[in-house]
Amino acid sequence: MLIKKYVPKKLSEIIGQYGGIVKLSRFVKGRKKNAVIIYGHTGIGKTLAARVFASEHEFELFEIPPSSSRVKKEIISNLSVATQQPSLFGNKKIILIDEMESFFIGDRKGVRDLIEIIKKSKYPIIFTSNDPWNSKFRTLRKYCEMIEFDNIEWKHIEKYLKKICESELVDVEPAVLKKLAARAQGDVRSAVMDLDVLLKDKDKITNEDLFDLFREREENIFYAVKMVLKSFDSKVALNSFKSVKIDASEFLMWLDQNMYREYMDTFSLKYGYDNIVLSDKFNRRISATQNWELAYYSGFFTSVGVQQAKTQVTQNISRYTRPEMLMKIFALASKRKKARGISQQVSGKLHASSSALMRDFYPYFNFILEKNPEMGKGLTAYLESE
Amino acid sequence: MTDVSFEVWTEKYRPNNLSEVRGQDDIINRLKAFVSSKSMPHMIFAGMQGTGKTTSFLALARDLYGDTWKDNVLELNASDDRGINIVRTSIKDFARTKAVSDKVPFKLIFLDEADALTKDAQHALRRTMEDYASNVRFCLSCNYSSKIIPPIQSRCAMFRFRPLMREVIVNLLKEIATRENIVIHDDAANFVYDVSEGDCRKAENMLQACSAIATEVTVEVVREVVAFAEPTELYEIIKLSLAGDFNSAKNKMSDILIKYGLSGMDAIRQIQKQVWNSPDFDDKLKVQLIKFCGEYEYRLTEGANEFVQLNAFLAEVVLLGSNVSTEN
Known part of the structure; x- marks a missing residue:
């Protein structure tokens, strides 16, 4: 499996988590608290960073894998021994408890025992977690430092996939990697798995292969798009939309991508968008209220609503394309996340809120970083100083 | 300590006391009166970004407490700090102890972007303000005073910060330029003012960005920075x-x-x-x-x-x- 074959061996090989790794090493070296919680989405390198950190700095790693096991007592007693005993080979030691949620399902006493262990531990303890803000960890959090790991930016994922393909001697169209990277939404593990599926016994991957991977579904979506944009029969539009089992929030992106090719007159275009926007409004209502009954309306407006908005059907034969919007949404989100992250970090130092700094400071700071790296470095050091 | 040869100018040139604060003379005079009498009400600072709300507050704190100002001041941000509960706990922890000063009997809490709080949160805040009124004064900063609920408004002295006048910002930019050994042309300084729309923080950041590529700041230089940083197209x-x-x-x-x-x-x-x-x-x-x-x-x-x-x-x-x- 590619994911095993290309697992990073050095910290410098882990992509997109530079900041988190620096914080991790500060934690181990500084040890203001005995434990740390590394948190973030799945597949972004939390456990990996802990493991590689241990091996690179020659720590012995005592790892408790994720388990819903009922033998917690045993684990707790193992832990209390491990946190006291010196390491076998006289090395330094790190304790890693992977996916702490799985370990504590329905158990508050377990948390208490663990806090005792943290208090007494002679060695740093690392937890990984997807959901550290859960209220049952409230007390536990007081004894832990918190390190957030970011979703990996798609550009990093793309680069990483490219490297794998190069060493596997596979020829890949660049667009394929871009799409795989965007699809992963920050989860580098799932991106590599997708690549693995595509790569089976091939030395060349084209856009078509990627297409194959999702083809059947896509063909149906294209058909539904066509029925909405080309026909006037409302039953056909609704049924073809329903048969693809696609969320209205995704389907409207397909319409957004292709509608201008069919709705050539400005009236149809405008009223088509009115219905897309209406569907979008219901999507918002669904996510705000969790009332999924409303999904009927968002689906209805994005299919029948858009269909009926047109005044005429064009005679031309259009070639539809897949939506680019998802990738754009993702690119924008990661850009904004970065800006917000930096603004939040300097907000205390510059006595202003992150939103104000995102607007008034970050763009200009960015300019300096790009145009005058030396000055950028100096300012960064100033901003990072206590 | 780190190398201080590089600093962010908005901090480097932030006024250290009330007398140095520019463009808000009426407000500053009233604040000075508070300092000399060592007593003050709760306050609301209303005005757009970069007009000197935070600066005036920090200057007030320094004038009031001298070197111990940091121990007597809590800066919070309603939009960044997660929810009113965090705000309330930090206020509680801070307000429990007496002021670290033999002259001033109260501490100060600065709540930035208070208008980001919901109505309910503001009502909770109002109670907190009353609970600690004996040893804490609040200063709420906001863009729009109308977004602060009337019960809080009526308990506070209102200070309205107007956008800084053109000549205030232009002169400031020129002074900073002189102290940084760069030159800024008149029309360039005016152009910076136009883009910043009276937001002093933005104007200073813009000037610093200009200094990254030129020691003589012309309109062309400003234009290059603006094209990079602002979506003018x-x-x-x-x-x-x-x-x-x-x-x-x-x-x-x-x-x-x-x-x-x-x-x-x-x-x-x-x-x-x-x-x-x-x-x-x-x-x-x-x-x-x-x-x-x-x-x-x-x-x-x-x-x-x-x-x-x-x-x-x-x-x-x-x-x-x-x-x-x-x-x-």
Whole structure:
């Protein structure tokens, strides 16, 4: 499996988590608290960073894998021994408890025992977690430092996939990697798995292969798009939309991508968008209220609503394309996340809120970083100083 | 300590005491009176960003407490710090102890962007203010005083910060330039003021960015910085749409959003400003366009996907464009 074959061996090989790794090493070296919680989405390198950190700095790693096991007592007693005993080979030691949620399902006493262990531990303890803000960890959090790991930016994922393909001697169209990277939404593990599926016994991957991977579904979506944009029969539009089992929030992106090719007159275009926007409004209502009954309306407006908005059907034969919007949404989100992250970090130092700094400071700071790296470095050091 | 040869100018040149604060003379005089009498009410600082609210507060704290000001001041941010509960716990922890000063009997809490708090949160805040009134004074800063609930307003002295005047910012920029051994041309300083719209923090950051590429800051230099940092080309999208080229307009819109990291809301507000300032549209057209801006700025708060909302906005402009051209 590619994911095993290309697992990073050095910290410098882990992509997109530079900041988190620096914080991790500060934690181990500084040890203001005995434990740390590394948190973030799945597949972004939390456990990996802990493991590689241990091996690179020659720590012995005592790892408790994720388990819903009922033998917690045993684990707790193992832990209390491990946190006291010196390491076998006289090395330094790190304790890693992977996916702490799985370990504590329905158990508050377990948390208490663990806090005792943290208090007494002679060695740093690392937890990984997807959901550290859960209220049952409230007390536990007081004894832990918190390190957030970011979703990996798609550009990093793309680069990483490219490297794998190069060493596997596979020829890949660049667009394929871009799409795989965007699809992963920050989860580098799932991106590599997708690549693995595509790569089976091939030395060349084209856009078509990627297409194959999702083809059947896509063909149906294209058909539904066509029925909405080309026909006037409302039953056909609704049924073809329903048969693809696609969320209205995704389907409207397909319409957004292709509608201008069919709705050539400005009236149809405008009223088509009115219905897309209406569907979008219901999507918002669904996510705000969790009332999924409303999904009927968002689906209805994005299919029948858009269909009926047109005044005429064009005679031309259009070639539809897949939506680019998802990738754009993702690119924008990661850009904004970065800006917000930096603004939040300097907000205390510059006595202003992150939103104000995102607007008034970050763009200009960015300019300096790009145009005058030396000055950028100096300012960064100033901003990072206590 | 770190190498201090580089500093962010907004901090380096932030006034250290009330006398150094510029452009808000009336307010400063009243604050000075508080300092000399060592007593003050709760306060609301209302005004747009970069007009000196935080600066005046920090200067007040320094004048009041001298070297121990940091121990007697709590700075909080209502929009960043997670929810009113965090705000309340930190206030409680801070207010429990007496002021570290033999002269001043109270501590100060500065709550930035207080208008970001919901009504309920503000009511909770009001109670907290009363609970600790004996040894804490609050200073709430906000963009719009009307977003602060009346019960809090009536307990506070209101200070309205006006946008800084052109000559205040221009002079400040020139002074900073002199102290940094660079030159800024008159027209360049004025251009910085135009872009910053009276926001002093933005103006200073802009000047510092200029200094990264030139020691002589001309209009061209400012223009290069602005083109990098501000989405000035948004109004071209409107022109494309009016001309009926929907697909180009749509692609350009998403490119700009990503390039500058703008939210849909940022984009609409920028468009509205740029349309208003553009000489290319006649007044009747401006009214129509800004009507759409208002409509979609509101719709963005109701929708889930900002790209789709913006594209719908463009489709609206395309239709407007085709109507205008048939009328002529």
